[in-house]
Amino acid sequence: MKNKSNDYVIRILDSPLAVNTGEWNALLATQSQDGILNPFMRHEYLAALHASGSATLKTGWTPRFVTLWQGDTLVGACALYLKAHSYGEYVFDWAWANAYAQNGLDYYPKALVAVPFTPVPGARLLARDHAERALLVQALVAWCDEQKLSSLHVLFAADDDVKACEDAGLMLRHTVQFHWTNSAPTLAAAHSALPPESEFLRPPLGENRDGGLCEPESGFSCRPFASFDDFLMTLSQEKRKKIRQERRKVRDAGITFRWSLGPQISSADWDFFYRCYERTYLEHGNAPYLSRDFFHRMENSMPENWLLFVAEHEGTPIASSLIAVSARPDCAIGIIDAKNFAAEPESAGNTSFQGLTAYGRYWGALARVDCLHFEACYYQPIEWCIAHGFQSFEGGAQGEHKMARALLPVKTTSAHWLAHPSFADAIERFLEREGAGIDHYLEDLERRSPFKAAVVQPPTNPTIPS
Numbered sequence: 138m139k140n141k142s143n144d145y146v147i148r149i150l151d152s153p154l155a156v157n158t159g160e161w162n163a164l165l166a167t168q169s170q171d172g173i174l175n176p177f178m179r180h181e182y183l184a185a186l187h188a189s190g191s192a193t194l195k196t197g198w199t200p201r202f203v204t205l206w207q208g209d210t211l212v213g214a215c216a217l218y219l220k221a222h223s224y225g226e227y228v229f230d231w232a233w234a235n236a237y238a239q240n241g242l243d244y245y246p247k248a249l250v251a252v253p254f255t256p257v258p259g260a261r262l263l264a265r266d267h268a269e270r271a272l273l274v275q276a277l278v279a280w281c282d283e284q285k286l287s288s289l290h291v292l293f294a295a296d297d298d299v300k301a302c303e304d305a306g307l308m309l310r311h312t313v314q315f316h317w318t319n320s321a322p323t324l325a326a327a328h329s330a331l332p333p334e335s336e337f338l339r340p341p342l343g344e345n346r347d348g349g350l351c352e353p354e355s356g357f358s359c360r361p362f363a364s365f366d367d368f369l370m371t372l373s374q375e376k377r378k379k380i381r382q383e384r385r386k387v388r389d390a391g392i393t394f395r396w397s398l399g400p401q402i403s404s405a406d407w408d409f410f411y412r413c414y415e416r417t418y419l420e421h422g423n424a425p426y427l428s429r430d431f432f433h434r435m436e437n438s439m440p441e442n443w444l445l446f447v448a449e450h451e452g453t454p455i456a457s458s459l460i461a462v463s464a465r466p467d468c469a470i471g472i473i474d475a476k477n478f479a480a481e482p483e484s485a486g487n488t489s490f491q492g493l494t495a496y497g498r499y500w501g502a503l504a505r506v507d508c509l510h511f512e513a514c515y516y517q518p519i520e521w522c523i524a525h526g527f528q529s530f531e532g533g534a535q536g537e538h539k540m541a542r543a544l545l546p547v548k549t550t551s552a553h554w555l556a557h558p559s560f561a562d563a564i565e566r567f568l569e570r571e572g573a574g575i576d577h578y579l580e581d582l583e584r585r586s587p588f589k590a591a592v593v594q595p596p597t598n599p600t601i602p603s
Contacts, residue, residue: 145212145269147276150202153183153216160211161263168260168295173493175259176442176461177252183216185434191427192253197221199246203280205264205273213264213273218253219246219286225426227256227534228292228312228551233564237287242557244288248281251292254426256314256534257461257496258293258549262301270301278305278554289554302552308565310551311575313582315537315544317530319361319522361528365520368543376541376587383508384516390506393449394517398462399441406445407436410457413501427499444495446517448502448509456502458513462527463493495522495530515542537582546582548575 150156161180166172176182185191192198198218205213222245223230237244250261264270281289291302303309362368369377397406411429418425435443441464448456500514515532519542522530532544540546553568555561 144207145272146206147280148204148206149280150200150204152200153180153187153202156180156202156204156214157211158184161214164211164214164263164265165260167265168263168297171492173463175257176439176463176496177255177257178216178259178261178263179439179442181434181438183252185431185438186253186427189428189431189434191431192218197224198253201248203273203277205269205276213262213269215250215262215273215277216252217277218249218251220249221245225254226251226290226292228290228310230290233288233560236563237560242287242560246286248277248284248286248289249292250277250290255498256293257531258295258314260295260298261291261293262298267297267301270297271304274301274305274307278307281554282556285556287556291552293549294552299550299552305554307552307554308561308568309572310553310568311548311572312534312551313546313575313578314534314549315532315539316547317519317522317532317542317544319526319528319530361526362523365516365523368519368523371589372543372587373589376543379541380516383511386508387506387512390509391450392455392506392509392512394446394513395449396444396446396517396521398444402436402440402443402445404436406447406457407432409447409454410445410459410499410501413457413503414459414499415501416503417501444518444521446513446521448506448513450504450506455504455506456509456513457500458497458517459499460518460521461496461498463495493527495527497530497532511542515539515544519543540582540585540587543587545586546579548579 153161158180162174165174165178165180169175186198187193187200190196192200197220199221201217201219203215203217204211220226223234226249234244252259262270262273264273277289289307291298291307294302299309369380372380397403408429411432414427415425415429442461444460444462446458446460447454495518497514497518500510502509502513518530521527530544532539532542553564555564
């Protein structure tokens with residue numbers, strides 16, 4: 138497929154292994170202002186999903202990586218999968234598939250631009266600029282039309298991707314996630330940032346705890362939390378009390394935690410984590426999406442992107458949670474400064490990780506302990522993020538209960554193209570109604586803020602990270 142006017146060539150590849158790792162990651166780095174690679178869009182991650190058998194034709198994820206070339210230079214790319222089902226996506230279209238079936242039409246296979254099993258927002262359409270991103274979208278739609286596919290779906294897209302898709306006529310759909318931000322809000326900044334309709338949340342002007350007013354243009358990022366207790370003090374008394382009670386239950390059960398980051402995670406710990414992860418999936422009646430071989434590849438190809446918490450009872454491991462972390466560009470090419478992985482908890486104010494994000498991903502337990510899930514999957518990671526200067530912690534898809542743990546609602550966006558004109562019209566009307574419902578839902582969640590009436594927690598950065 139060739140665009141003659143600009144000498145661009147589109148190549149469709151049947152495996153991520155057919156794409157050069159360095160070229161893919163170099164393009165990915167340009168999607169972030171500071172060159173930080175979203176771990177789930179790294180070539181190593183996508184290649185591991187394929188090579189481990191986790192996301193392949195056999196599991197209903199047939200790869201068709203779309204690449205845009207100018208001469209010998211890769212200038213655009215995306216991870217596209219032909220899907221034979223809608224599992225592992227987290228933007229639910231089962232009703233659309235059923236409507237097709239009821240009318241004697243095939244909804245599957247469909248085209249999906251997404252990271253398999255991973256509802257983490259980020260860049261999906263890798264390109265050097267808006268013009269080349271627009272070419273990539275045009276090529277995607279043209280190819281799907283040529284292949285007579287029912288539809289194209291770009292999930293959890295970054296703002297630049299959304300703009301390119303919207304300009305190309307794709308329909309937008311919104312969902313809600315819950316993210317935590319490491320920022321003690323300042324009252325002056327809160328005043329300037331709140332919309333007029335949020336008077337019920339508007340605090341009086343005042344000083345921050347450092348003794349000075351923040352300028353409105355400084356936004357909410359006046360200072361990070363100094364400690365977990367400092368964070369708790371911004372919550373309402375009810376929410377603060379509940380969190381302390383839940384943490385106390387875990388301590389009183391004799392549970393202790395240890396964490397390991399990057400190369401510190403031993404092979405034995407990876408094995409133990411997978412036992413927990415697999416056991417928990419099987420207890421819920423499902424086989425895990427990801428194989429042990431996938432995590433073996435994570436251990437070897439991108440260890441710097443993983444943080445492991447292990448819960449122990451009297452020295453015996455009983456549960457674990459695996460957190461993904463973004464890493465500085467030098468880590469992504471194998472240059473890891475050992476001091477950045479120091480295990481001392483007294484590292485508040487550490488600047489090594491400022492501006493980075495942690496992602497709650499996988500969890501499992503071999504024993505039942507009241508509130509252990511909350512401790513392993515929320516409180517331990519948040520406390521770690523505060524101690525190490527991480528900017529945010531994303532709790533994953535859905536889960537309104539996360540608000541009680543101070544993870545606030547964030548709107549995420551996907552884009553959709555349907556080949557059938559009548560179904561496209563019907564779904565466009567549905568999305569208008571659904572979108573209005575999402576807006577009302579967000580307004581309702583805002584009224585149930587877990588923070589003190591006089592403290593407004595800053596919204597998560599509206600620019601979706603790459």
